[in-house]
Amino acid sequence: MNFAFSDEQEELRQTVRRFLEDKSPSAEVRRLMETDDGYDPDLWTQMAQQLGLQSLHIPEAYGGQGYSFIELGIVLEEMGRVLLCAPYFSTVVLAADAIMNVGTDAQQGELLPGIASGETIATLAFTEPNGKWDASGIEMEATADGDSYSLSGTKHFVLDGNVATLIVVAARTPGSEGADGVSLFAVHGDAEGLTREALTTMDQTRKQAKLEFSGVSAQLLGSEGAGWDALSKTLDQAAVAISNEMIGGAQFVLDMAVQYAKDRVQFGRPIGSFQAIKHKCADMLLEVESGKSAAYYASWAAAEDNDELPVVASLAKAYCSDAYFHAAAENIQIHGGIGFTWEHDAHLYFKRAKSSEILLGDATYHRELLAQRIGI
Amino acid sequence: MDFRDSPEEAAFRTEVREWLAENLTGEYAQVGGGAGPADDTSWDIRVEWERLLGKAGWVGMSWPEEYGGRNASIIEQVIFGEEYAKANAPSRVSFFGEGLFAPTLIEFGTEEQKKRFLPKIQLAEELWCQGYSEPNAGSDLANVQTRATLDGDEWVISGQKVWTTFAHYAAWCFAVVRTDPESTGHKGLSYMLVPMDQPGVTIAPLRQMTGSAEFNEVFFDEARTSADMVLGEVNDGWKVAMATLGFERGTAFLAQQLGFQRQLADVIAAAQERGKSDDPVLRQRLAGSYAGVQIMKYNGLRMLTNMVRKGVLGPESSIGKLYWSTWHRDMGEIALDVLGPEGALAAPSPDGEYDLNEFQRYFMFSRSETIYAGSSEIQRNILGERVLGLPREPR
């Protein structure tokens, strides 16, 4: 039994932290969040070439480094701290995991090396205008068309869907229902018949798009009807990953709040000496530390790929969503008027906390999933 | 990071499991984990069980071998606690002796004191109580007024303690008393060991909201203890008292926390039996509680790993007391809601006395857990000031 990061993992964290503090300061986040694409292609290349971040947990056979979800979690936690604007979560977590979970060896060999090298930006398109996160939300139909398939319908809330060159799409065999008949497909970003609309997002640091498919030719990944198991596992892995990202942001807003509580003086004393403020900070600390324990444990379960993964993925997503939102909200309150300004970064974290909570299903959704998964 | 047992840990787990399977039988198996260390249901049988545990070397397992311990690592203590809770073995009677006093004694006691007291704690021949709180010294413990003066080779003690749990079962009390009459605050206090069975000690039970009377008022009226019955230096007892509180907020409640999983499993089962587990709101609360108890375990394992590897406790350790007491209180509320109208009736008791059923015990005893061992407000002050470095309140 041992619940600590190895020295090597701690070193990775320090390296990534230094890199991101240097490359993604607040001014840069604010510049990129105002752009349509929402990321800096040069930085994306540096991430791949200098630090190998995109290739981290991809197997060596496919151009990756073969690290585990624990290392991936560390990197995401650091990205969450600085609100990095980049299609990392969509590419490396959602798309790459879906491909690894469903693709044949040949398909993985074809698609993963581009992701690992930073050439491919990819995403997973599975949600639709109905806004559901489970299998019943997948209404798009895939009709067989010789060796290939043809997709028609709408995908909504697709992370980085406007910049992705590779889109993994979930669609179903006509007439099927629920988890049955769901398959995953690979579609090129500029495929014929695909119209992409960049959406204005409440959390401007993470972009979304709406994708209209009208008879888009698609490559089936794995076998027909095997999509839901792979997708469900991908969503569990993604829940673990986003939990780590969220807890990085939560720690950062706690640090911000505590610093301000030490500096700001009212009634002749630092506001942090008032119990109303001090106790808020203490509660945030409790939740942030507990969120870390949950997120790290979930990373381990994902790395082991063991039976616990579905349970701890929902557990971590539910807890970390609440913890981050609570911390981000209290941070605004502790800052007073300045916390309500556009100029202060508090709102960026507040919005990221909410958008991350919504993504993949909110805390209520995941508590219900957790109840089902533990047999209640 | 690895949560599996090492081969040695697995072997130890098997040893514990087998011992429990062999010995936790008959009456012992009927008692169950109860509502926590301050619940005295089935006391006599639990004392007998403690003796059995002691003889087998499961009491004081972390002590050095020279005092009858096994030098057990913290991980082994966790494994023992997990198996103990899984087996639903009786709640321990030696919380104050084994959990609080013994580790303090090992850190601050003289060789003679250790040899005198540890074996009797291990065999449950002497139980202990904690004499800290007084009518005017609760959260503000440094305001203790009970006094002791030296009379030849004996201390003479006068004053009042309150909320003293199990004083009526205890052979000894570890008490914080003022030995420097000129002093105020945390200076001039000593950590004194006082025998309870003597004319100068009067114990008056205090009935709790639970209906039972586990805690007491203790009056010292020229009570006596021999001059060598001070732990640490005379007038320097504050640091010893704080060390005990450290154990109380750190490892002493380990067994209790490990038992929470079983309690929640019972609550979930009850919800299912009563057809209440379909209710979406209750499902949310049960799942939230489940997440909470798992995270309690993860927090604990993180804390213990840090302790083992770095020899120091990280910030995650100070959240423990606030976390578990709040979680348990919430679970107690869920438990009662699961019972519905049944929850409004007291448990049937053969002698017609006011009594509580098991879920009502969780519900009520957990109200005390956010008060004792440093109230939740005090814990938040500690987190804010010592961990986050926020400025202290003006005093």
Ligand SMILES: Cc1cc2nc3c(=O)[nH]c(=O)nc-3n(C[C@H](O)[C@H](O)[C@H](O)COP(=O)(O)OP(=O)(O)OC[C@H]3O[C@@H](n4cnc5c(N)ncnc54)[C@H](O)[C@@H]3O)c2cc1C
């Ligand atoms: C079931 C039970 C068993 C106990 N067993 C023992 C025992 O065996 N031995 C023993 O010595 N004691 C025991 N105690 C006593 C316990 O340690 C005290 O009750 C506790 O320290 C609180 O002290 P108090 O009751 O005087 O409350 P007070 O200290 O008066 O507190 C009252 C309220 O004020 C709050 N408060 C106090 N100071 C502050 C502050 N600085 N900032 C913010 N809020 C504050 C508290 O959090 C609480 O909500 C037991 C208590 C209970 C309930």
